[in-house]
Amino acid sequence: MRVETQRVNLGERSYDIHVGSEILDGVGAVCRDLGLGRNAAVVTNTTVGPLYYDRVAASLTTAGFAPHRIDIPDGEGYKNSEILNGVYDELIRAGLTRDAFIVALGGGVVGDLAGFAAATYLRGVPFVQVPTTLLAQVDSSVGGKTGINHPRGKNLIGAFYQPRGVVIDVDTLATLPEREYLGGMAEVVKYGAVLDQEFFAFLEENAARLLGREREVLVRVIGRSVALKASVVEEDEREAGLRAVLNYGHTLGHAVETLTGYARFLHGEAVAIGMVQAATVAERRGLCSEEDAGRIVALIRTLGLPTELPEFPAAAYREALLRDKKSRDGGLDFVLNRGVGAYAIVRLPDLSEVLEICSIGR
Template sequence: MTFQTLELQLQGHSYPIHIGSGVLSNTVLFQRALKGQRRVAIVTNETVAPYYLDTLVKTLGGCECTPTAIVLPDGEKYKNWETLNLIFDGLLKQACDRKTPIIALGGGVIGDMAGFAAATYQRGVPFIQVPTTLLSQVDSSVGGKTAINHPLGKNMVGAFYQPDAVIADTDTLRTLPDRELAAGLAEVVKYGALGNLPFFEWIEANIDLLVARDPDALQKAILQSCKDKASIVEQDEKEVGIRAWLNLGHTFGHAIESGLGYGAWLHGEAVAAGMIMAATVSQLMGLIPEADVQRLKQLLVRCGLPVVGPKLGAARYIELMSLDKKVESGKIRFVLLEQLGRAVIRSDVPNVLLTQAIEMCCE
């Protein structure tokens, strides 16, 4: 078993992020995360449970823990109040108290819902992230954002609630469908594009290894992505400033997900198309050259990701984006690129230019 650890340090709350092969079976890491608790609730889904639930239960048994499993349906379309209540039902039926840790075993949907349940059950219980998809390992499991979707907007109901530990086993990526792997690579590319040009160049040089699931390349990509995210979150935990950079491509991407219906496109797919829209807006505003847009597009294509958005119509995109969490005083705040490798937040994008960019980027 080989793994690396980094620490996310916040005022009043810090936690380790363990990344590597075999950590799902590492009793010592879970003992530290559980802090002596003997009861634990595992939240997972019908897809992940057959692969990894037994392994986690066995590991917890080595910690002298008695786990209870809450198995949810799989898919973005279930990220709602009804499914969240299934978690509360399971916790209450098993008489879980406010010291019972919740472990999220799964991808971003499970992590977001289990985290929101942990933030609100009995006003807050301990929480451990065990992400099993590339997207959740590089992004959603780190930083404490938890939420469910609303029919009018993605992740509109939630809370900032930091985990006590993130334990990311890269071996789980072996069973990940190719489409899900590509969706995770969108977030990896995002980190390079928004704030780390050397990382972006490394991804360009190693994309074939990443797509082929080379273990060393994947571990390096995950570790660097988490380092970049941790650095930003440490400076801005509640997204009042630079943490918004992490939403590069997301304002457009969330509009795609909401407009098509949750689950039609994977989150990473929508973010990939959204990044090209954001880059195109950046180009039209004179911030970056067209060559940078093409460079980003070529890398995303090599990841196996869409770079053209669905034709919802510019008016519909703008309507959906007006409900985005980054809207302030009626103005949409866009994460753009002032150069490849450096993001900037702008709220002065003219509607005419925005409409032009959307029409250029949609089929």
């Protein structure tokens, strides 16, 4: 199967994203072509490591690198300062210097945490993303957002730090649990809902093939998703304006995650719920028709994702929303779909409107 390569053009921070099947064994060659230093720390987790570390390590060794394995626990609840400090400890124990690099082998938690470690260890060492979950492949591995969670909010501590390259092997999705796979689909739907009407229609038409994890359709869908994200990142690397569109569904999604202690919903599931609510607000504000909103909700349901907000008091949602990174002066910048395939970023000075439209606290 052919490999699709997408360039992210950011001047001296530009890099390639390679998407294909059976390309995991090429990680070492990619790193060699990048001219990286001899020592590599491969940060993975206790689930992904037993599945793929040996292949990646062998690839690195064959290419002339000396890999050092660092395992972290699996789960969003471990994307915190304690685990990050443990990664620093291992990097120091291994004696890794500024000419070393980090490989992030795993899902979004591994990528975010390892990327932040790379951004801050010795004031910055290169890193390469090798995402193994659908969510990480289409979203968190691309664009340079790294960080950890804080007990009072998601991703409140972090840095913009671009990888030197991204290697996406769709075959790793074969071992991904069904729930996590479906959770990743939420980010795929996001791209179509606010950036590409034709892509959204393709997802509707090929939902069954996606649910069946067909290689060819996955390469196409992941390739298009990263191309859409790359185009946004190229225009707005540090989320000064346009990049906020990628937060569609995330505003209420992050609130759901925070209120449930990151334990009840996967990130993609929370985003799916947030997209349903965003479509509802968009319809009420006249930005999309009832049919448009219905298409978004229907696709989310077809892909086996949740749509209902968990019940918490309105005051709890208000507090969680006000802690959002897009909150300022008691209001919030809210990303809404304009029809299907376009977007609007609306300033909501009073959160009561969102709470009322989404029937929160009733």
